[in-house]
Amino acid sequence: MSAPTEPVPTPAVVIRIAAGRPVRAVWVNELGGVTFEVGGTEFVKVGDAHLLAAEEPRLRWARRYTLVPEVLAAGPGWLHTARLPGYSAVDPRWADDPQTAARAIGTGLRRLHDALPVADCPFGRPSWVPADAPPADRPVVCHGDPCSPNTLLDDDGAFSGHVDLGDLGVADRWADLAVATMSLDWNFPTGGPGGFQEILLDAYGAAADVDRIAFYRRAWDGDQPAAG
Template sequence: MAWRKGLVGRGPLGPRHITRTSKRRLRLSHTISEERLQPGSAREQVCEAPALPPSLAQRLRHWQWRRNRVGQAGAAVYRLHKPAPNQQDLYLKQGRGEVAEALFDEAARLRWLGQALPTNQLLGFEWDGEEAWLLSAAVPGRSAYECLRQRPEQAAEIAQALGAFLARLHALPIEACAFNAQLPIRLAQARRRLEAGLVDAQDFDADRAGQTAEQVWLQLQALLPMQTELVLTHGDYSLDNILLDEAGEVSGVIDLGRLGVADRYQDLAIAWNCLQEFGSAAQQAFVSAYGIPSPDPHKIALHLCLDEFF
C-alpha cells in the first residue's frame, strides 16, 4: 500500500501527493492540551496502539497510549505519553471517510498557520486514500473554558486575552492564504448538509432549540445579504479551542480544520456566544480588547445561525 506523506504542495499549503479538493469541514471538537487529559482521567482510558502505517508504528512503538473518550466527532483521538524528563506528550487523530478528509484539511492548515501563530505542531500526516492519521505535539496550557470555570472572578481579564489574540490573528495578511471560507462557500456547504440530512437539530443553541433545520435555514436567509470584512479566521474560535498559559495569555489555538479567509464575525460571533455563559462583562471585555466595542448584532445573529449547520 502506498502511504501518502508530507504536507508540501498545492502551493505551500497542501499535501504533495494528495489531490482531492472537495472536502466537507467536520468539527473534530476536542482539546489538544497538556492539562485536559491527565493520566487516570475519566476523559481517557489506557489502551493499546491502534493499527498504524509502518512508519508511524515504528516511530511510536515506545510510547504509552491513552484514548480520549469524549468529543471525538467520528475521529479516534489518542494521547501518547513517554515517561522521560521534559518529554512533551503527543496526540494522534485517526479517521476514515469524511473524518479523514477533515484531518487532511486540518493538517494543511496546521502546517501553514504554525508559521505565523502558536498552534499544535504538526509532526506527521499520512493518508492511504481511505484512512488518515494526524500526529501533533500537545499545546501547553489550559483551555479558556476551564480557566473561566476555575477563575470566574478573572473572566474579564481572560476575555481580554482572547480578544487581543483574535485581533492578532485577524491582522495577518490574507493574500498568502489559499483557504477560502467566505460566506457564499459556507452557505453552499450548509445547504448541502441540510439537503443530506446531516444537520443535528438536537444540538442547536438555546435560541433555536426546538426548531427544525429548515426553519433555521429560513431565518438565515432572512438575515442576508451581509457586507463582509475579510480576514484570516480560525473558523471555530470557541473556548475549548483556545489555550492559556499560567500568566493568562493565549499560548495557542487548536482544531484548525475550518481556518480560512472569511468575515471577521465568523470568529467574533462564536466567541461572543461562548462567553455568554460567563456574563455580559466578559463579552464586553472580549470585543473591546478586539477593537469593536459595539459589535453588530445582525452579523452575530447571521453567523450563529450559519454555525448551526456544521
C-alpha cells in the same frame, strides 16, 4: 465534545506512534473523533479523514505566521502534532475564572486575524460561512472553529496559541467573533447569556456588531450537528 468519560480504545496508528510511551485520550468530539496525548509532548487526532486532511495543510500554512501546532506526520484519518504550550480555555483551571479565558480568546483572535495574510491565503471560506454573507466589515483569515476549547492559555492566563484549524479560511472577522462569543455561553454558563461577550470583544478591540453577530450565529447553528 468533551474530555472522555469512559475508556477509549487506542487505535493501532496511535500505538505505533507512541512506541511504548504513555498514551492518554484527552478529547472526544461530537463526530466520535478522539485526540490522544502521547508521551506528554505530542498529540494524535484520529477521526474523519476528510476533516483531518483539510487541517494538515492549514496548520502548516498558519504556522508560518502564528502560534499553531507543528505537524509531525499525517495519514488517512490521523494527524500527529507537537504539543503547543498552554492549557485549553476550558481546562478546569479556568472554570472559576471565565473572565481570564474570555480575555485570552479575544486577544488570541486579534493576534490571529492580524497575523495571517488574506492575500496569500490559499484556502477559501470556512465550510459553514454562506456565500451570500453581508459585505465584510473586515475580511481576515478566520480560525473557522473559534469555540473556547480551541484557544490555549499559558500559566498566567495569557493567550498562548490556537488548535483545531481544519476550517481556517477567509471571511469577515465577525464570522469568528460571533461564534467565539456564543461559545462562551456554552462553556461558561455562570455568566448568563452574553455574560462574557464584552470582555472578549474588548480584548479583541471591537464593539459588538449586532447584525453581523446574528447572521453568523444563524449560519453556524444551521450547519452544526449540535451546539457544544
